Amino acid sequence: MSEIPTTAAPLIGEGSLDPDALEQVIAADEARFKHDYLEIRDLRVVFDGFVAVAGVDLTVTQGDLRFLIGPNGAGKTTIVDAITGLAPATGSIRFGGVELVGKPSHKVARAGVGRTFQTASVFDELTVLQNLDIAAGSRRKARVMLRRRSGIPEAVEAALETVGLTHARDLPAGVLAHGQKQWLEIGMLLVQDARLLLLDEPVAGMSQAEREETGLLLQRIGAQRTVVVVEHDMEFLRSFASSVTVLHQGSVLSEGTVAQVQADPKVVEVYLGRGAGARGSSKEAS
Numbered sequence: 225m226s227e228i229p230t231t232a233a234p235l236i237g238e239g240s241l242d243p244d245a246l247e248q249v250i251a252a253d254e255a256r257f258k259h260d261y262l263e264i265r266d267l268r269v270v271f272d273g274f275v276a277v278a279g280v281d282l283t284v285t286q287g288d289l290r291f292l293i294g295p296n297g298a299g300k301t302t303i304v305d306a307i308t309g310l311a312p313a314t315g316s317i318r319f320g321g322v323e324l325v326g327k328p329s330h331k332v333a334r335a336g337v338g339r340t341f342q343t344a345s346v347f348d349e350l351t352v353l354q355n356l357d358i359a360a361g362s363r364r365k366a367r368v369m370l371r372r373r374s375g376i377p378e379a380v381e382a383a384l385e386t387v388g389l390t391h392a393r394d395l396p397a398g399v400l401a402h403g404q405k406q407w408l409e410i411g412m413l414l415v416q417d418a419r420l421l422l423l424d425e426p427v428a429g430m431s432q433a434e435r436e437e438t439g440l441l442l443q444r445i446g447a448q449r450t451v452v453v454v455e456h457d458m459e460f461l462r463s464f465a466s467s468v469t470v471l472h473q474g475s476v477l478s479e480g481t482v483a484q485v486q487a488d489p490k491v492v493e494v495y496l497g498r499g500a501g502a503r504g505s506s507k508e509a510s
């Protein structure tokens with residue numbers, strides 16, 4: 225068995241998020257993102273008679289960094305599944321003017337929608353660069369993709385810099401720390417040119433420093449693209465959300481700025497509960 229390099233640990237520090245590279249990735253063509261927005265109307269998801277999502281309306285505009293919160297089982301992940309064609313849905317989900325309900329996952333991706341999962345879904349055996357290359361090449365023919373190329377595509381290079389993994393580019397993704405894998409996944413969405421990014425608990429398991437860097441990264445990406453973050457970490461939400469939708473039992477309970485939802489008595493009662501200031505209080509409240 226080949227030796228796996230074990231030098232991944234300091235890489236985030238060394239190659240921490242580079243604002244210039246980030247500019248390169250996101251500054252490309254403002255106009256492309258201008259008319260993007262997510263518009264969900266009367267979304268319902270029913271599993272064997274159990275109503276997991278009960279008629280949700282949700283509008284997220286380009287430039288928003290929307291956090292989706294709620295107690296366990298509120299329906300957050302199911303909404304993301306419905307958007308990405310992984311849960312049976314009725315109602316309407318439109319992004320960039322395209323109706324997504326009824327579309328299979330690959331067509332949803334083609335409409336500019338990308339997601340990450342709670343557990344990073346990168347190819348562990350492939351290098352960081354290969355993972356990004358495959359993501360970038362998802363629209364290229366396999367033959368072209370597999371051919372050894374002399375140069376690294378500009379978008380891949382920029383994404384590597386952006387997510388702070390330039391120095392880890394030749395390491396197998398499997399040796400990356402959990403946080404680094406999440407960054408790689410976000411990089412993969414950038415090179416795929418996803419215009420709607422749906423991120424499921426992106427900072428779970430990250431250190432405080434990694435959380436800060438990730439929050440700044442998401443804010444910058446969210447300034448142009450449409451970003452929806454499913455998150456339990458209230459401290460992270462307070463620092464970085466520009467708006468919040470609170471779900472409860474498959475319905476929208478409250479929506480607004482962080483201050484507005486925190487002050488909403490319904491939210492305090494069903495979600496924040498006792499010790500609202502504590503991180504992870506949502507888990508305790510459920």
Ligand SMILES: Nc1ncnc2c1ncn2[C@@H]1O[C@H](COP(=O)(O)OP(=O)(O)OP(=O)(O)O)[C@@H](O)[C@H]1O
Nearest residue numbers: 271274275276294295296297298299300301302303
């Ligand atoms: N494939 C499925 N079949 C049956 N029930 C499901 C399925 N997926 C989700 N559910 C149920 O739907 C409800 C909503 O689940 P969902 O995972 O969307 O909640 P969530 O808000 O994301 O919770 P968590 O914070 O725990 O991830 C839960 O009661 C869950 O058990």
